[in-house]
Amino acid sequence: MSIARTGEFGLIERVVARLGTGPATIIGPGDDAAVVIASDGRVVASTDVLVEGRHFRRDWAEAEDIGRRAAAANLADIAAMGATATALLVGLCAPPDLDVAWAEQLSDGLATEAALVGASVVGGDMTASPTLTIAVTALGDLHGLPPVLRSGAQVGDVVALAGRVGFAAAGYTVLSRGFRTPKILVEAYRRPVVPYALGPAAGRAGATSMIDVSDGLIADLGHIAHASKVGVNLHRSAFKVPEQMRDAALALGVDPYQWLLAGGDDHALAATFPADVPLPEGWQVIGEVIEGSTVTLDNRPWYGPKGWDHFRA
Template sequence: MGDTAAEYGEFRLIDRISRSLSTNRRVVLGPGDDAAVLATRDRQVVACTDMLIEGRHFRCDWSSGDDVGHRAAAANMADIAAMGGRPTGLLTAVSVPADTDVDWLVALAEGLSSEAEVTGAAVIGGDTTRGEQLTIAVTALGDMEGCRPVRRSGAQPGDVLAYVGRLGWAAAGLTVLARGFRSPGALVGAYRRPQPPYASGPIAATMGATAMIDVSDGLLADVGHIAEESAVAIDVDGDRLDVPESMYRAGEALGVDPRQWVLSGGDDHALVATFPPDVILPADWIPCGRVAEGHGVTVDGQSPTGATGWDHFGPN
């Protein structure tokens, strides 16, 4: 018997599988980034897919069907935004146990549709099947609108690292729920329904972003993807990361350093990008680090301690 998925780890497993896939002339960008890009006769289509499994990615006693629909749509449309594209359509497939409440499934569809409308996209189809575990798979399509996709591999020494959106809120909300509480409501709400800065992705692309990614696995983990793909070192300035008062209070009550939520917590789907040093950052983007020659990610010049983010096949 060969190595198992757990022994490989999530990202090594993805790399191994990706190397076995074929391609064709219409594939502008294949596996390995936030989304794929396909060339059509007159434009480029950007596409990505994601899956949520009950008990692994969500719990029905923590989130309504409407909440899960919002989360599923947001996770995919943030990937489109991270390429610099605009979401246009969602395809959704669900595998459901036979005793699943139909009202819950209707609420799921309403949440998907409502979140899609935030970006001007629409749910355009999908599939349903019976299964032992509630599973939701979403494929998002988007339009690059004439822009080149912003990849993870374009960061250059001297670039400025910046982010837009919320960091650590969803992770804090998840910790609150896991400890059996339901407040602070703002943090729990952020876990149930993230608010990705969708419009900021295309704006960053037009302003000259050299690399970009959405923060789904944790800031350090996702900045690490940029560093690895770009073959550079990135130092994060911890003092520039926003930690709201509600997060400080929750951290004190739960015995958690709130900076750990900000540095390693995912699911807020903020965007983080690198920009040339002479570029005026788009509105709302906060500079939070520098790109240099070398490899790896540091925080205030030091190697990070503790968890750096989520790995589906790691110990977490």
């Protein structure tokens, strides 16, 4: 059944029936707006847009996978501020002939990923469009802590990473070459595994800056370097190439470090910490903050790809 047959409000009823309610939700879908708890009077907010053909392909991933990816892109941004996500707002622009079941499965993915942090989908909007587009806004709570910005890194800080990098980029390359294995890489592209809890943990531990690695580690650390007016030096030895990634790189003729250092969509977290601060469990030192303005690898320029840019790719 297409959504042209159910209509906008019929589809909304079907979707809302599949969504749970998070602990921060006072009023969820059904009114003109939702009401969400903001415990300390501040709300952290982030928005991402996914466009079919640009950010996802329906022949590469199921609707639920795409929903989880759409949610993860926003939930990771909230975690990178040292906050915990509380709610999602979703805008869906869809062709009228889109199957209702696909839209329902998309909502399942959004709800499942949000539930990982105790959040829920509290509202949104739908409209017809020739291009399938998903826009998600996430709201979050700092629980009384200061936000962790990109601009706080200091010379002498250590640079640390939580989560994995390179897996989603490797999966994208595998899919783009027409393959479906190794499964661990393909699944990483379809459904990122995000260390959400380690963002607030870093904030509580005294992280001086933090960012969601969505466009590539070198590119995103470059944002910290620019905002903080510092340089960042990474240690190549800190990045071990997993066996499946090494084998795929060999078969496809790709340098795996291009995936590790410039690949996006894993939504790992990168942060800087004072050198004398014990890192929270799950964080690994990968470099240090230095004088300068660029990101280097073993104190040398990185001449490979820097990462994703929506208007230059």
